[in-house]
Amino acid sequence: MGVDVLEPESEKEKLMAEALDAFSSFILHDEQDKCRTILDTHINSGDSSSVGELQGGSDQHSIYRVLISDDDDEEDRDNNKDAAADLLKEFHSSYQGKRYSNSLTIHKLKQYMLAMCERRSKTCSDDDYNDYSMDNRTDHLCSRKYVKLDNLMFILSFGSINGQVRHIDNMVPNLQICLYMSSDCPSTIVYTMDGPPITNVNKLIDYWNAQEQLLHVPDLIKAVLIEKGDKALSSKWYTKYFAFWDTINSNLNCFGKLYQPVSLQLSLTTDPGTTLLAGGNEVHAGPPAPNARMFAFAIGILEDSGSSETNDYDESEYYESENNGEVQYSPVLLHVDLCCIVFSLIDFEYSDQKDTTQEAKLFLITVLIALVKDFPKETYDRQMGDERREVRDWLGKVLDTLEKQEGSSNVDKLVEEALKSDIMFYSPDIKKRRMKKKKRRNAKSSC
Numbered sequence: 364m365g366v367d368v369l370e371p372e373s374e375k376e377k378l379m380a381e382a383l384d385a386f387s388s389f390i391l392h393d394e395q396d397k398c399r400t401i402l403d404t405h406i407n408s409g410d411s412s413s414v415g416e417l418q419g420g421s422d423q424h425s426i427y428r429v430l431i432s433d434d435d436d437e438e439d440r441d442n443n444k445d446a447a448a449d450l451l452k453e454f455h456s457s458y459q460g461k462r463y464s465n466s467l468t469i470h471k472l473k474q475y476m477l478a479m480c481e482r483r484s485k486t487c488s489d490d491d492y493n494d495y496s497m498d499n500r501t502d503h504l505c506s507r508k509y510v511k512l513d514n515l516m517f518i519l520s521f522g523s524i525n526g527q528v529r530h531i532d533n534m535v536p537n538l539q540i541c542l543y544m545s546s547d548c549p550s551t552i553v554y555t556m557d558g559p560p561i562t563n564v565n566k567l568i569d570y571w572n573a574q575e576q577l578l579h580v581p582d583l584i585k586a587v588l589i590e591k592g593d594k595a596l597s598s599k600w601y602t603k604y605f606a607f608w609d610t611i612n613s614n615l616n617c618f619g620k621l622y623q624p625v626s627l628q629l630s631l632t633t634d635p636g637t638t639l640l641a642g643g644n645e646v647h648a649g650p651p652a653p654n655a656r657m658f659a660f661a662i663g664i665l666e667d668s669g670s671s672e673t674n675d676y677d678e679s680e681y682y683e684s685e686n687n688g689e690v691q692y693s694p695v696l697l698h699v700d701l702c703c704i705v706f707s708l709i710d711f712e713y714s715d716q717k718d719t720t721q722e723a724k725l726f727l728i729t730v731l732i733a734l735v736k737d738f739p740k741e742t743y744d745r746q747m748g749d750e751r752r753e754v755r756d757w758l759g760k761v762l763d764t765l766e767k768q769e770g771s772s773n774v775d776k777l778v779e780e781a782l783k784s785d786i787m788f789y790s791p792d793i794k795k796r797r798m799k800k801k802k803r804r805n806a807k808s809s810c
Contacts, residue, residue, distance in 0.1 A: 364629055365645070366553050367483045371636040379475050380636025382466035383659075387519075387544040387635065389454050391655040395521060398450055402427050405446045413445045417518065418745055419527035419649045426524055426649065428660075429517040431469055447517060472659060473512055476540050479638040480509040480663045509538055509663035514689075517544075518649075519657035526651030528741045529554055529625070531618050533690040535643035538663035543633040545657045549650040550631040553641055557626035561619035563612045564588035570622060577730065583716055583723040587708050601707045604790035605700060607690060617644045621694040695734045696746055699754060702727045702788045721782065728778050728788075732761065739765050753787040753794075 371380045390398045405414040417426040431447040451467070484507060529552070532539070541551050561567050568588060571580050588611065597606035608614040630650055633639075640663075641647060692700075705727060709720055739762065747755040757777065764773045781787055786794040 364553060364555050364627065365642050366629060367640040368550075368631065368633075369479050369482055369638045369640065370634070376475065376478070376636065378466055379471065380634070382463040383542070383544040384546060384635035385458065385463045386451075386454050386467055387657040388546075389457065390450060390519060391521060391545060391657055394453065394457070395655075397453065399521060401449050401453070402429065402446055405449075413447070416745075417527075417649070419525055420520065421522075421524050424520050424522040424524055426518065426520045429519070431472075431515040431517065450517075469515075472542075473515065473661075476512060476542055476638065476659070476661055477509065477663070479542075479640065480538060480540065483640050484508055508666045510666040511664045512540070512661040513537075513664055515661040516659070517657065518660050519655070520652065521655050523653050524649075524651060524656070525740070526552075527649040528693045528695075528738050529621070529646050529648040530691055530693040531621060531644050531646055533617050533644065534662050535617060536665050537643045538665070539639075539641045539643065539645065539647070540661045540663050541639040541641075542659040542661075543637045543639070544635055544659060545655065546635060547654075548633045548635075548637075548656055548658060549652050550629075550633050550637075550639055551641070552628055552630045552648045552650050553639075554625045554629075554646040554648075555627040556620045556623040556646060558623055561622050562616045563619070564592040564615065567615060567619060567622065571730070576733065578726055581719060581723045581726050583709065583713065583719045584705070584726055587705055587713065587723075591708055591712075596704065599711070601711050601790070601793055602704055604792050605704055608700075608704075611701070611704065618692045618697050620646060621692060621697050693738070693741070693746075695731070695738060695741065695758070696743070698727075698731050698734055699758075699788070702731060703754075703790055706788045707790065707793060724782055724788075725778070728781050732774065732778065735761050736765060750791040750794075753784065757781060757787060 371377045402414050406416070413430055415428050415430075417428050420426045429446050429450070432445050447469070451469070454467070543550065558570075559566070561570055568580055568585055571577055592612045593610050595606075595610060596602040596608050625646075631637075631639075702724075706724060709716075709723060713720070735758065742762070743755055743758050747758075757780065761774065761777055764777065785797055789797075
């Protein structure tokens with residue numbers, strides 16, 4: 364599966380694992396109330412740069428992400444008063460003079476994670492990865508060195524959680540590092556998808572054509588995807604909201620396999636110090652957990668070789684921390700954005716084909732409904748802001764209808780509502796312009 368799971372081996376690594384166990388026990392159990400207060404205080408103060416909440420929690424327990432400062436100077440970090448520093452300060456104060464008093468610092472945590480990356484690089488052989496597609500650049504570069512970390516954070520929950528919907532974080536060719544800290548900690552779930560990866564519009568069309576439960580792919584959908592697959596989305600005002608995709612094809616190259624069903628999944632119960640290393644665009648999810656759980660997460664940044672002579676693609680754009688996992692997609696959210704892009708292209712560049720427009724849009728909404736049915740308990744409030752509240756609220760109504768099993772006729776009404784709307788499946792840029800036009804028309808008619 365292209366995943367490495369490494370355990371502490373040396374005495375130094377085992378001591379660090381014990382310190383991680385002690386720290387997580389201190390946070391999750393021994394001083395739970397005090398530590399929860401520290402986190403909630405940072406959240407309530409609007410300190411989103413230090414503490415936030417991740418999708419996948421439960422009604423009773425949130426999943427906290429606690430960002431760790433990049434500042435290597437421990438004294439300076441303490442002065443910044445970020446939440447991670449506050450938690451460590453409380454821990455060190457309680458363990459002063461004890462076995463772990465000097466074992467756990469941010470610097471040593473980073474050293475441990477990079478050492479696991481180094482072990483992976485040393486043991487990695489190209490022969491181990493011959494069966495993997497060149498589309499997965501991380502597998503091709505598995506023996507390369509990772510020289511620094513980005514997005515370093517603690518992730519923790521104080522009780523049972525539901526778990527996350529499977530997703531991809533864009534970090535190719537960087538490495539995803541999960542260092543488990545609590546005892547009997549469920550690992551991140553990593554998935555292998557069924558069939559060759561979907562990496563461009565042609566493969567997506569072929570995949571849709573092979574699905575018996577779908578209608579045939581309309582000719583207009585094929586035309587839009589194939590003709591516009593490599594066009595920069597930043598070049599038109601009505602698609603520039605999605606400029607971070609670059610092109611439809613480049614985005615599918617990273618996220619396209621989210622459309623595919625799962626063929627295999629890896630999930631372990633781990634001890635403190637166990638480190639999971641996975642490629643930069645692996646499909647994965649935070650697991651459901653019955654009890655409190657804590658681990659450290661980071662992205663390993665690949666060194667810049669300064670040359671790409673021996674490779675089949677230009678690597679130069681990838682050797683920085685810009686691919687740091689901040690762009691994240693689940694299957695439903697990926698398809699929502701594809702709908703918005705294609706709806707806009709149809710309206711503004713294929714307006715002469717109005718007789719086939721409804722069929723094309725209906726097909727895309729039908730695919731979306733099928734994806735929503737695969738994740739019936741997922742909510743999208745945190746992933747979509749108020750500027751896209753129309754589609755967010757519509758997804759909520761679809762989920763509510765499916766949960767109550769109100770029948771296909773109610774789902775059909777929601778599909779019809781989506782097709783009639785000229786702002787729901789469109790970017791905020793288009794929404795603003797169309798709403799302004801409506802206001803002007805209404806003003807004129809009232810006169």
